[in-house]
Amino acid sequence: MSIRAMIASIRVGWYREFNWTNPLTGFSLRTVGPLASVIAASTVYYVGSTNNVPPSFDPNRLAYILIGAALYAHVAAYSWVPTLAIAEGKWTYVFPQVYISPHSSLPYLTGRTLASFVTSTMTVIVSLVLSFYFLSSVFHTSIPFVVNPLSVSLLFLAMVMNILAALGLGLLLSAYALFATKFEWALPTYVAGLLMVFSEALFPVSFLPWPLSSIANILPFTEFMRASRQAMIEGGTVYAYFSHLGLAALGGIVVLAMGFLAFRYAENRARRLGVIDKKTA
Amino acid sequence: MKLHSNPWLRTAYARLWVRAKSIYGEPLWVAVNIGFPFFTSFSLTMVYRAYGLNSFTGFAILGGVMISFWGNVLWSMASQFNWDKQVGLFEIYITSPAPISAILVGMSLGGILGTAPSAAMVAILGWVIFHPPINAIWPAVISVFALTLASLYAMGMALSSLYLAYGREADSVNEALHEPVSLISGVYFPSTGGFSPFPLAVQAGASLIPLTLGMDALRRTLFFGQGFGELYLDLELLALAVMGAVLLFASSKALKFLENKGRRTGTIAVRQR
Numbered sequence: 001m002s003i004r005a006m007i008a009s010i011r012v013g014w015y016r017e018f019n020w021t022n023p024l025t026g027f028s029l030r031t032v033g034p035l036a037s038v039i040a041a042s043t044v045y046y047v048g049s050t051n052n053v054p055p056s057f058d059p060n061r062l063a064y065i066l067i068g069a070a071l072y073a074h075v076a077a078y079s080w081v082p083t084l085a086i087a088e089g090k091w092t093y094v095f096p097q098v099y100i101s102p103h104s105s106l107p108y109l110t111g112r113t114l115a116s117f118v119t120s121t122m123t124v125i126v127s128l129v130l131s132f133y134f135l136s137s138v139f140h141t142s143i144p145f146v147v148n149p150l151s152v153s154l155l156f157l158a159m160v161m162n163i164l165a166a167l168g169l170g171l172l173l174s175a176y177a178l179f180a181t182k183f184e185w186a187l188p189t190y191v192a193g194l195l196m197v198f199s200e201a202l203f204p205v206s207f208l209p210w211p212l213s214s215i216a217n218i219l220p221f222t223e224f225m226r227a228s229r230q231a232m233i234e235g236g237t238v239y240a241y242f243s244h245l246g247l248a249a250l251g252g253i254v255v256l257a258m259g260f261l262a263f264r265y266a267e268n269r270a271r272r273l274g275v276i277d278k279k280t281a
Numbered sequence: 282m283k284l285h286s287n288p289w290l291r292t293a294y295a296r297l298w299v300r301a302k303s304i305y306g307e308p309l310w311v312a313v314n315i316g317f318p319f320f321t322s323f324s325l326t327m328v329y330r331a332y333g334l335n336s337f338t339g340f341a342i343l344g345g346v347m348i349s350f351w352g353n354v355l356w357s358m359a360s361q362f363n364w365d366k367q368v369g370l371f372e373i374y375i376t377s378p379a380p381i382s383a384i385l386v387g388m389s390l391g392g393i394l395g396t397a398p399s400a401a402m403v404a405i406l407g408w409v410i411f412h413p414p415i416n417a418i419w420p421a422v423i424s425v426f427a428l429t430l431a432s433l434y435a436m437g438m439a440l441s442s443l444y445l446a447y448g449r450e451a452d453s454v455n456e457a458l459h460e461p462v463s464l465i466s467g468v469y470f471p472s473t474g475g476f477s478p479f480p481l482a483v484q485a486g487a488s489l490i491p492l493t494l495g496m497d498a499l500r501r502t503l504f505f506g507q508g509f510g511e512l513y514l515d516l517e518l519l520a521l522a523v524m525g526a527v528l529l530f531a532s533s534k535a536l537k538f539l540e541n542k543g544r545r546t547g548t549i550a551v552r553q554r
Contacts, residue, residue, distance in 0.1 A: 021453075029457040036460035040469060044325050044341070045332055046478055047470040052333035061332060138478055186313040193320025202324050203331040 002107050009111020034073040035127040041069035042135050063143050063233045072201035074124040075166055078116035080188030082109040082170035086177040087184045096277040113167050144234040154231035164252030165220035171259030175266035200225045220251030292383035300391025314399035318345040325469045326411050339413030339504050344469035349400040353392045355455050358437030363444045363451045382533050389434035418508035425502050429495025432525035438532035445539050466492035473497050491524045
C-alpha cells in the first residue's frame, strides 16, 4: 500500500470534512452531537437511578456510561467512512477517478478512515472533558475518573488499537457499498445502533439474552470498551487493561482480515461486472 | 369543494402522494428507517432496566417513536428544499403556479404518513420486548400526539426556509442539531418538571421547542393517566397549538422573503455554494 497515496487521502478526508467552513466552526459542529449524546445517555441513567425506590445512583456507573457513550460515538463516527467514501464518491464521480489510478482504492479508503479517526478522537476527548464537568456540576457528584498522563496514554493506545477492528468493519461494509445503489447510506446508522447494543457501550452485555450476550462478549469493540474503562475509571488494573487490549487487538486483526478479503473479492467482482460507477438500480 | 378545482389542495395532494408513494412503493424503507430509533431506544430501555427504574422503560420506547418523526422533520422537511435546489426541482416549484405553502403542507403530511410505519414498528417491538407499564387516557394521547406532530412539522417548514439560504452547510447543521435538540427536549427522559435534573433556566429554554412540550404531554397522558382538565396538560396543549400556528405563519413569511431576495439577487437557482 502506498504511503504517499494514503497521506494524500488523509488530506482529502480533512478537506471533505472541513472545507465548507472554517475549521473551528466545523470542529464545533462535529463535537456538539457526540457531546449531547453522551450527556443524554448519562442523564437517562441519572433520572432512572435517582427516582428509583430506594435511589440507586452510583458514580461508578455514571463513569461507566460516560466512557461507553463517548467511545461508542467515536467508533461509529469513523468506521462508516469507507462506506460514505464509496457511496458519496459514486455520486460525485470521485470514486471512479480513484479507480482509474492503479492500486488506489485501499489507500484511499484507509486514508479517509484515518482522517476521520483523528477528527473523531479530538471530538471525543473534548466531549469527554466537557461532559465530565457538565455532569459533575449538574448532578452534584464526583465522577471517579483517573486523569493522569498514564491513564490518558492508555486510553489513546486503546483507541489506536481499535482502528484495526473499525477499519475491518468499514471494509466489510464497503464490500457491500460497491454493489449497492440505494440505502447503502443507511448501513452506518444500523452499525452505530448495533454497536450501541452489542459493544457494552451503555450496559453490560450479560444483560442481553443468550446467545446474543456470548456473541457480544467476544467482539473486539466490547474488549476495547473494557480496556478503556480499565484505563480511565478508578479501580482499573494494568493487568486487566492489557488483557482486554490484547483481546481487542486479536479480534481486530481477525475483523480486519475478513474485511480485507471481503473487499478484495467484492472489488474484483465489481470490476468484472462493471458496477464501480453504477448509481441507480 | 372538489379537490381538482382547488389548486392549493391539488398541489398539497400531489406532494403528499409523491412522498407517500416513495415510501410505500419501496417497503425496504421501513426497515431502513427503523434502525437508528429502534437500537437507540433498545439501549436506553436496557439502561433504565439494568440500573433501576423499570417503570420508566416506556419513556425510552416513546422516545424511539418520536425520534423517528424528529429525524424526518430534520432530514426530509428542513433540508428538503435545499436538496430540491441542488437537483433543480426548486426552480420548477417557484416558476409553477403551485403555492409553496401547499407543497410544504403536502410534504409534511406525506412525511408523517411515511414515517408512521417505522415509528409504529419501534412501538410494537418495544412493547413486545419490554412490556412497559402504561396508564393511558387514549383520547388525550391521540390529541397530544396530533398536536405535537403538527407543531413539529410546522417547525420543519420554518427550518426549510432557513436552510434554503444555506449551501453545503445544511447537512452539517442538521447533524449538529439532531442530538442536542433530542437532549434538551427530553426525548428519552423528562427534561422538564419534577423528574428533570436540569436547572430551571434550561427547562424554560427547552420549553420553547415544540418537541419538549409534546414529549412531556405524551408522557403525562400515556404513563401517568392525565387527561383533559389537568391544568398543566391543558397549558401544554394550548402552547403547542400556538407554536404550530406561529411557526406556520413564520415559515410562509420567511419563504416569501427568501424567494423575493433570491429573485432580486439572482441566487435562487444557484445550486452549490
